[in-house]
Amino acid sequence: MPSAESVFKDxxxxxxxxxxxxxxxxxxxxxxxxxxxxTLVAEGLTPDAAQQKAFRLLTPSxxxxxxxxxxxxxxxxxLVSRYRTxxxxxxxxxxxxxxxxxxxxxxxxxxxxxxSLPVGTLAVLGLSATLLLANLAWYAFRIVVRDDAxxxxxxxxxxxxxxxxxxxxxxxxxxxxxxxxxTLSSWEASGGFTFTQLAATMTRCxxxxxxxxxxxxxGVFGALALLQWHLSARTVEEELRALLxxxxxxxEE
Amino acid sequence: MTTMTQRPNLSKHVNELLILAxxxxxxxxxxxxxxxxxxDSNGAFSFQHGTLYPILHRLEQERLIRGSWEGEGRKRKxxxxxxxxxxxxxxxxxxxxxxxxxxxxxxxxxxHALG
Numbered sequence: 489m490p491s492a493e494s495v496f497k498d499x500x501x502x503x504x505x506x507x508x509x510x511x512x513x514x515x516x517x518x519x520x521x522x523x524x525x526x527t528l529v530a531e532g533l534t535p536d537a538a539q540q541k542a543f544r545l546l547t548p549s550x551x552x553x554x555x556x557x558x559x560x561x562x563x564x565x566x567l568v569s570r571y572r573t574x575x576x577x578x579x580x581x582x583x584x585x586x587x588x589x590x591x592x593x594x595x596x597x598x599x600x601x602x603x604s605l606p607v608g609t610l611a612v613l614g615l616s617a618t619l620l621l622a623n624l625a626w627y628a629f630r631i632v633v634r635d636d637a638x639x640x641x642x643x644x645x646x647x648x649x650x651x652x653x654x655x656x657x658x659x660x661x662x663x664x665x666x667x668x669x670x671t672l673s674s675w676e677a678s679g680g681f682t683f684t685q686l687a688a689t690m691t692r693c694x695x696x697x698x699x700x701x702x703x704x705x706x707g708v709f710g711a712l713a714l715l716q717w718h719l720s721a722r723t724v725e726e727e728l729r730a731l732l733x734x735x736x737x738x739x740e741e
Numbered sequence: 742m743t744t745m746t747q748r749p750n751l752s753k754h755v756n757e758l759l760i761l762a763x764x765x766x767x768x769x770x771x772x773x774x775x776x777x778x779x780x781d782s783n784g785a786f787s788f789q790h791g792t793l794y795p796i797l798h799r800l801e802q803e804r805l806i807r808g809s810w811e812g813e814g815r816k817r818k819x820x821x822x823x824x825x826x827x828x829x830x831x832x833x834x835x836x837x838x839x840x841x842x843x844x845x846x847x848x849x850x851x852x853h854a855l856g
Contacts, residue, residue: 519770544791546791559795
């Protein structure tokens with residue numbers, strides 16, 4: 489007869505779900521299993537017979553593990569499960585990319601038309617911010633909306649993307665500010681500048697800084713949310729290890 | 742009324758009703774439901790190899806039952822019947838009773854029915 493540990497390890501491997509959801513299922517099943525064995529032994533069955541009966545009544549077959557996985561996927565994941573994964577992922581990535589480009593790329597490119605900052609600098613800034621934001625949004629989408637089985641492992645990569653986004657945008661803000669000061673200095677050197685020139689320069693500078701500052705705050709919050717996710721994922725991993733250990737004791741959970 | 746042939750999976754449906762019927766008595770853990778169903782039906786109905794949990798969790802998603810975690814440190818999931826589940830059980834139990842009475846009538850034949 490297989491041990492409870494090996495049966496639950498096998499079940500854990502068959503559940504196509506993120507660790508958080510697997511831990512919840514296994515917590516319930518393992519506690520029920522242990523309680524049922526205790527009850528049956530108290531009623532006079534031998535430990536072996538009690539365990540055998542508990543296996544028969546409570547541990548899911550491969551088909552039932554599949555049904556459980558299906559039930560615990562997000563509504564969106566269930567909806568798209570009927571289509572080919574690769575195709576769905578292409579559609580998702582393109583949609584997120586377009587949204588990120590609209591959110592970041594378009595305003596920055598519009599600014600390029602009116603700013604005295606070199607177009608190349610703004611283009612690099614816009615493109616980097618768009619790519620990083622798109623990647624960050626992709627991770628958030630996989631964690632929150634799709635709830636992929638490997639969602640927990642995405643937190644680190646997401647945090648790096650968020651940090652890079654914040655760095656890129658900070659560099660952008662610095663470049664815009666330095667450029668504004670340089671422009672004003674060059675005008676000052678060549679005979680001064682009018683109030684209109686000063687106001688126009690400051691407005692462009694403020695527009696760029698406001699946009700990048702908004703995205704920077706978004707990046708910082710994104711990184712903090714991912715950090716929180718990563719820390720909770722570690723707690724879940726610890727619980728899973730305890731649930732799958734041979735010495736599991738529900739009283740000490 | 743739904744006919745027998747219209748039921749996509751009668752045994753699954755009966756399992757659902759058995760769970761709801763057990764929870765009508767009072768809140769219970771998953772293993773208590775499995776044990777009670779087997780005992781109360783004299784072994785005629787039994788949840789084999791974890792068929793219990795997919796049904797329990799689906800009923801929970803459909804809000805026919807409510808699951809809650811109990812215990813400090815010691816965590817156990819307990820299920821209870823919701824008012825929606827109680828109403829559903831009442832209606833379905835009546836329908837299944839009619840269905841089985843008709844089945845028995847057919848199985849026993851017209852002679853028996855006449856007399």
